[in-house]
Amino acid sequence: MMQKYIEAELQAACVAAGLQIDGPIPFGVPKQQGHGHLSTNIAMMHAKQIGKQPRALAQEIVDGVAPSPLIAKLEVAGPGFINVTFSDAVYHAMLRDLNLLGDEIGRSDCGAGRTANIEYVSANPTGPLHAGHGRNCSVGDTIANLLAWNGYGVTREYYFNNAGNQMNMLGKSIYVRLQHALGNSDIEFPEDGYHGEYIQEIATALASEHGEDLRAMSADDAMAFCRKAGEAWCFESIKRTLNALNIHHDVYFNEDSLYGSGKVAATVEELRQRGLVYEKDGATWFALTQVGNPQDKVIIKSTGEPTYRLPDIAYHRDKLERGFDTVVDIFGADHIATVPDVLAGVKALGFDTDRVRVVIHQMVTFVEDGQVVKFSKRSGKSFTLDDLIEEVGADVVRFFFIMRAVGTHLEFDLGLAKEEGDRNPVFYLQYAHARICSILRKAHERGVTLDTEADLSVLIDAREIELISMLSRFRSTVERAAENLEPHVIAEFLRDLAGAYHNFYHDCRILGAEPALESARLLLADVTRRAMRNGLLILGVGTPDRM
C-alpha cells in the first residue's frame, strides 16, 4: 500500500539514470529501525549491467527524485540500498483510506472472477474424527476462507467413499458387537476390525432399537444393515464435530457416484487408448513408468475392484471438468504417495496440472507436560477431535492447528492450549480485540462518538505510526497468504498487529486526551478492531467483545 506513493517517482528516476526496468520495483520492509519505512535494492541489482558502483547508482537515482511533501527522507545506505522514510502525512492518508474500507478491510479482489475448489477433511465414515484430523480440517477451512477473502468463488468439498473394504469392515465390526449384545458370544471379532468404543455404542443402540428385526435377518442382511447404520452414525458424528469448528462443506462428493456416471470406466478407457494401461497377473495396470514415474501401479485388482487410485484420478478429472480455475487438495503427509499418481493420471488425460495445487501438511504430535502423548487409532482408546475441542475449546483448536507452517511437524502442546491465560497465543489476539471493544463501549458511555472526519494529522507518536504501518500491510498479507496457501502467515501477522496495538494502547492514552487527539486515536483503534476482527474471521476464531 505504501509503495504506490513512491514507486512512480523512483521508476522515473531509474529511467533517468539509464536503467532498463521491466516490471515493478522490488520493495522490502526493513526490519531494522533507522532503515526507513521502505527499502529497495534496485541499484544493487542493476549496477553491474551498466558498469557503475551500486552506491553511486543509488545516489544518482535518489538525486533524480524531486522533493515531495510525502517523503521525509530518501537516502542511500549500506551496500547500495535506497531507503525511503515517509512523512507522517503518508500514514495519515493511508489510515484515512483504510477507514473508508469499513468492514471490508483486508479484503482483496485479486482472485475476482476466478473459482477455486478446496477439498479437505474427506475422512471416510468409518469412525469419529480423531484429534490429528484437526490439522486437515483447520488448514483446509482457513485456506478456503483466505481464497474467499481474495475474491475467489469458493467451493468447499468433502470427498468420501462409503463402498469399499473399510466400510464392510465397519459393518462387520458392528455386527459382531451386536451379536455379542444379543447373546451370541461365539462369533469372533475380526482381526483387523475397528476396535473403537463407538462400535460398541452403535451396536448397543442397534440392539435395543432393532434387536428383533436383526435377529430375524440373515447374517449378510444384518451385516449390511449394520454397515448402513454405522455409516449414518459416523457421518453424523463427523458433521457434528465439523459444525463445532464452524466448518461447513458445500459439496459432499460420494466416490460411488463416479461409477454410476461412468466416469471411472471412461477414465480407464481413455488411458487405455493412450497406451497407458495393460493387463498383468489378472489385474489392470497404469503404466506410470511411461510418463516418467518410478513404477507402474495397479488400478483394477484381479478381483475386479478398482484401487483407490483410479477413482481418485476420475475424481480430479471431474473437478477440473467442473471448470474450477484452481483445485486445491489438502492431504496429510501419510497420503503423499497418491499425489504423483493422480497428477500423472489427469495430465495423461490432457488436463493442465498447474490448476491442481496440493497442500501436504506434516503430522501432529500431541505433547503434555513435556511428554509425547501416544494415541493409536485401533487401540480403542482413541483421542477424538471432539475430546480435543472439549478440552481446549474450538478457537484454540483452530488456531493451534494453523499457527505453524504446513510443511513443518506440528507440536500441539495440550498444557499450553488448555491455559486460559497470557501464555496462550489465541488469547493475546482476542484480548486486543476485546480491549478495543471495551474502549469503544466506554467512549459511547461518555458520549464520545466515532468521527470519520477526524483530523488525523495529530497522530505523530511512533506507536501510532507503527500501528498504521501494520494496518497498511494487512491486505497484501492476506493476498500473500492466499497466493501461497499459507494460513500461518495470518496468525503471525495478527500477533504483530496485536503487539502494535498493545504498544499503542500502553503509550497513547485515548479517552481523556485532547479532543482532537482523542478523536483521531479512537478512529485508529476502531480501524484496528476491524482488521483484527477480519483476521480472526479468516482463521475461523471467535471475536469476543469482552474477556
Added chain:
RNA sequence: GCGCCCAUAGCUCAGUUGGAUAGAGCAGCAGCCUUCUAAGCUGCUGGCCGCAGGUUCGAAUCCUGCUGGGCGCGCCA
C-alpha cells in the same frame, strides 16, 4: 534401498520468495497499575541458522554431498 518433508536461542517456532546488526512467544532475571481490561507493557540474559562445499556484490534462504529425525514406497485409503 528409493521418494517427499523437516533441522534456526534451553523449549515451541517466525524469517515478507537472495538483503543491512537473524526475530517472536514461552522458560529465567529485573521493573511498570489511585487514570481507557496487567489476558497488557518495558528492559536484561540467551545463536557455529545440523555439517561440508558451491553459486554472487550479498546465503538461514538457491545447488550438490553428508548427518540426524518424521511420513510414505500394497491387487489398503
